[in-house]
Amino acid sequence: MIKVQDIVYCAFGAPDLDRMAEFLTDFGMVENGRTGQTLYMRGAGAYPYINVIEMGPAGFRSVGMLAGSEADLHAAAKLPGASSVETIDAPGGGKRVCLQGPDNYRFDLVHGMERVAELPVRDPLTVNFAWRKQRIKDLQRPAFEPAQIARLGHCVLKFSDGDGAANWLRETLGMLPTDRLHEPGNPKQTLGTFMRCDRGSDPADHHTLFALQAHPGDVDMHHSAYEVQDPDAVHIGNQWLASKGYVAEWGVGRHLLGSQVFDYWRSPFGHIFEHYADGDLLTSDVPPGDYPAIQENLAQWGPELAPTFFQSVRLQA
Template identity: 40%
Template sequence: MSDLRDPHTDLHSDQGALAGEHPGRAADPVVKVHDLAWLEFEKPDLARAERFARDFGFAVALREADELHLRGREPSAPCVVVRRGRRSRFVGTAFRVAERDDVARLAAATGARVARLPESLGGVCVDLRDPGGGLVRVVCDPLQLTALPDQRPLPINAGRHVARINAAQRPPREPAAVQRLGHVVLQRTAFRRTLDWYLKMLGLLVSDFLFFAGQRERGPVMAFIRCDRGATPADHHTLALTLGPSNRYVHSAYQVADLDALAAGGEYLADHGYRRSWGIGRHIQGSQIFDYWRDPDGFLVEHYTDGDLFDASLEPGWAPMSASGLAQWGPPATRDFLGLKPGRDAIAELGALLGALAADNEFDVGRLRGLIKVARS
């Protein structure tokens, strides 16, 4: 009977907090953000960025000499804002609140000022910095783009539930139409301080914590964080934070219609010479079916579908972090996805690691040992 044991039993975040562990929420947050609004990047070659964006499945909302706005099919603000810069870099994250009073409340609590956004985006904002130095732009009333025609999920014959008769299944090999921005993952050297800042300032809730094996008493090293919409379900994570030797962007994720759109869109990307980082598989935390790609500037981006939705009543899960625990099924996590593939980025991260060990932050030798165990798992 032991051979029939589910190998994922110990990997799922189905155990709750122990006494005295992080509650995963702030008692009295300043505001409660409603969702991600967009991500901001700088890139030197906007024509190349646009080609990849269209192949990945974005629509273009604005194209000017020095600015590119990418959107999904749902009615919303752009998903991604790209401005021309001397080098490729991630600039920051924009979150949306429902009321202008929330923007004013954040400004009063932080000493920042309320500003108008450019006409191309609309609305007002307050610009903050998280403890890792990352730009956090909180916006209200941005321009609302009208919905675009979307890829419809294919009718599926599932067991005795028959939805398709006298018709073959032929998903077109075309870009997977991005519906919306789902989440962003950031690495921080001061993980706990950054986590508490987002929970306090933006009213976010932790869905799942991960900890290094054998180091649970030191606290979590990764948090999957959702918006607090009360009884209305929200994505399992809108933001994820992980402890590491540098403060950087890890990846961002964009929802598509279904598995066929994701898989056929991946074939389209491969046909056009782009590099898959990891996939296709299904995650554990969040349950999304995923497929990761590198854009021409080296940024990691994800197509996903079928993710979990939680309301505010659910308490955080806790689980050990491991490379094999990143997916329920699919190929093993690649060295590229884990940041271990030799190259410029890996060398930069190694340099950051040496600097982090000499600095006063949460990434110390014990945490380095835990991270090495994760990579070897």
């Protein structure tokens, strides 16, 4: 059985590559080249890109997931609606199979991409706790700069059948359900399922994909989320993006499910991008949880949920 091991990239459309590159640079990514009408942005980690931006209407194009082996690609190529095993024409090369997921979302199963040298990121801050002082004669001076993105952590997709999508992620990509959110007072109605990679005894993020139940007619990507060094980076990133005049969506706060310190922003074209730090890691033996979708289960602290939060990408040409 295929068991995806990581999320590698999200691909989006945007009608102005320069403007999108400027936003993503302020968000904390680094440009890693363009080919024709396509822009590649990387984080500090070893993947050559974590965002692929294609010139065109704003929106979601595909999500790239890491296959455990090239044999998995050949197995995946036999699935209904799958492409053949293709060579990836992008920095780092590698091979992929494009899978047709629920609601026609495109899932790219990738393998063999060349890794790149990691980029420097500021060290984690040394924190003085009330009864544990560990920073003496060393001043706390994090720079005012974009929150340097280490890696892509997860993405959230809205499906017409959220339960069916979670089953597909389990059966086709070998993912594990971590926590389910249900309608308050109606435990049978799933509102979303957090899915993580099955890495056995190696820890995995609390969720790598979140399958959200869409309102009728609202099947679309919700957001993609990027890990930064620590909560100070999240807060400084918030100030940086505000200083550049971008649109804040929700944050800074700390989620309950996954525990991340989070902060959500809109790109100039309406895509939602999240910074996060200090998320939970779980091994494959942790059983799933089930929670009503009430505010306390979405955030432990932080501002009220913005009314625009669950709206689709607001397409802006």
